[in-house]
Amino acid sequence: MTKIPEQRSETVFDDFKKAYTHDQALVEANRCLFCNDAPCIRACPTGIDIPQFIRKIATDNVKGSARTIFDANILGMSCARVCPVETLCVGDCVYNEMGVPPIQIGKLQRYSTDVAYEKGWRFFEAGPDSGKSVGLVGAGPASLAAAHELRRAGHACTIYDKRDVVGGLNTTGVAPYKMRADRSAAEVQWILDIGGIEVKTGVAIGETTTWDELRRKHDALFVGVGLGADTLMSLPGADLGGIEGAVAFIERFKLQQIPLEGVKQAVVVGGGNTAIDAVRELIGLGVPKVTMVYRGTEAKMSGYTHEWHAAKQEGALGAWQSQPIAFEGAGGKVTGVRCVRMDDHKEPIAGSEHVIAADLVLLAIGQAKLGDLVAGLSGVQIERGRVVVDEHQATGCEGVWAGGDCANGGKEVVNAAAEGKRAALAIDSWLRGK
């Protein structure tokens, strides 16, 4: 695994939500009502017993609190930072019903898990060797969660990734004001420290190995390959310099120092969370004017409202109902995005063409689905690019499970963690039945 370099553009970002001090955590923890059958637990894909972990903070049983979190979600440290809690646990806190500020569950979870990391507490040991081995393809959150759970059950694990950066989008894609790459790398190491998980990087299906080879090597497989490259726009001028996929750009500035001094105005095309992230990140990196160009209305954009509000507060501009139709350029470099206004039926309005000046254009209109990559496994079904799985994450191919973005189409880290763990439990029971 490659070490995360010290010099990275992302290090200019501070935490958007500041960590709690001990005293702040105590005050907030004591506000929790300790609900019965708590809605926050139901809202958490990994089903963390939130009232219980919060109560343990309140009694200064922080170790027990961290254990409760990690037992449900081994990626609890990163999820505490990156989860859209406003739409999950915090959004369902009963205090919302009372018009009282909801419990800051994410910040409390960060408190407990950070203390656990800082103190070096470890909660789980590998189970007795089962003699079975599981291959996990893709080194992102889904595979990490699965591998850790499989190790608790005693199965040998090998994680494969074609990249030499481990942790998937948690390392390469998370907005740095939520979590920086080195923190994700620390989490990966913390998970791997259970022992018995081999990580093989530089392994690409169809290039350096094949599904059949992996199936022969392992008793079971977990597919957690995530999503592919940014979807680009085949418009006139698309080959101009300064036009780039948003995910690729984010990865570059998270892992390297990138020069942005010349960029005075940037455009991000898209209306999803990656687009909003890119907008906020460009602002944070010092680009004076950043405009989000989206073909729908502000109300219709798929990104989280709370994220867009934060972006607006930071100075983001929005160009709504605007569809790019060409990129303008000079000297091989992009200078603007030619757009047409769309009506409420998403039809172009005649004569509405205009150019939004830009010396950097990021495209955040989606990522390739990697279904085709998995199609080589006989029996695996692919639907709209996603690997089809049942409620236990099993694919149509016996002995192969899948989870994370490649199966759910692109959700949160917490969904990947939940799916990886769910798959691991199913794999374990299947292996024991063999």
Added chain:
Amino acid sequence: MVDLTSNCAGIISPNPFWLASAPPANSGGQVQRAFDAGWGGAVWKTLGTPIQNVSSRFGGLNVGDRRAVGFNNIELITDRPLETNFAEIYDTKKKYPKHAIIVSLMVETKEEWKDIIKRSIDAGADGLELNFGCPHGMCERGMGSAVGQEPSVNSEITSWAKEYSTVPVLVKLTPNVSDIVPHGIAAQRGGADGVSLINTIKSIIGVDIDRFVPVPRVGGQSTNGGYCGAAVRPIALHMVGQLARSPHFDLPISGIGGVTNWRDAVEFILLGSTSVQVCTEVMLKGYRIVEDMIEGLSEYMTTHGFETIDDFVGKAVQGYSEWGDLDLNYETVAKIDADACIGCQLCMVACHDGAHQCIHPDPNGTRVPIVDEDECVGCNLCKIVCPVPDCITMAEVDNGFSPGTWNQHVAGQAKLRPKKGAH
């Protein structure tokens, strides 16, 4: 306009709020600031032969993040020279002639009582309070609660005080007894003009679980202290009510114990107090709490049409009876206001784990629980745990039964309704 003037055993103060004999009434400067803030009276910190205190002397009982819900102390009586105290009492009384200064006293011999009473009255005391209550330190020396726990000693010393005093004498009672009534009557027998209660309760406020020693820790040791603060109020209300309703006791009462605001004070007055003393809340928040106490009490009296304190002293005493005289046919059931409910379901888990298993999940899947009124015994637990004020109400049920008490029932004079939730 209501009149807040209090006349407790002949001690007149512009309002019924007195500082209790304790650190907030330790010096002239403090008492004068308290009077400026609005306090009607002050019971001067107990005078006697000045003592030496330990350094670490207070402990707080925290519940969750609520600080000092209960409080205890191992501080003793005044540690300042008597001359200084008397000079400051004189100075304060001169500056604040309309405010009540009651001097708390604790000495041993009859001669000492005679001497200190004379000096107190010479300094301008409007009343005396005999400290028969302190449950730590002084009682080991035969004073404080050691006196208060022996009715005959209580009576005798009270009679000495009455012999020498020209101002009203209150006897401060200790709650560290199994029944307060004989002790109030002992003070009455000794000729006391009134009683004040409760003093603090023998307590260990906590244990340092890493150093293996109780708190407050004095080096490697601690000792039991006097417990006070909001958490003792129920005990104090009970003892005040016990005396107020006793047919053999008819002295005025100065109520003490966990008063934090005007509401608490009203409770004490309704159970028979004509003045109310406060210490802990002042120690925690300062003299300025009295502003709200005066306003709140005035508004309360206006709302209820009370013109003077006497109009409602003891007004709740008639409502305090024996269990055997309670109406067993009175029935309530819990009603949950679905609009106010926030879905925490604390009522449901409390009912299931701690009561009668009659609050259930909504079969339609909402978060608002359903009360099975046929099974609900009306115990109030759900209402107590509900975080939303007034979301759960206990509604009276007309079950068709006439009132019937246990005492009537055993006398064959009452028909009782069928028991609920008892299967």
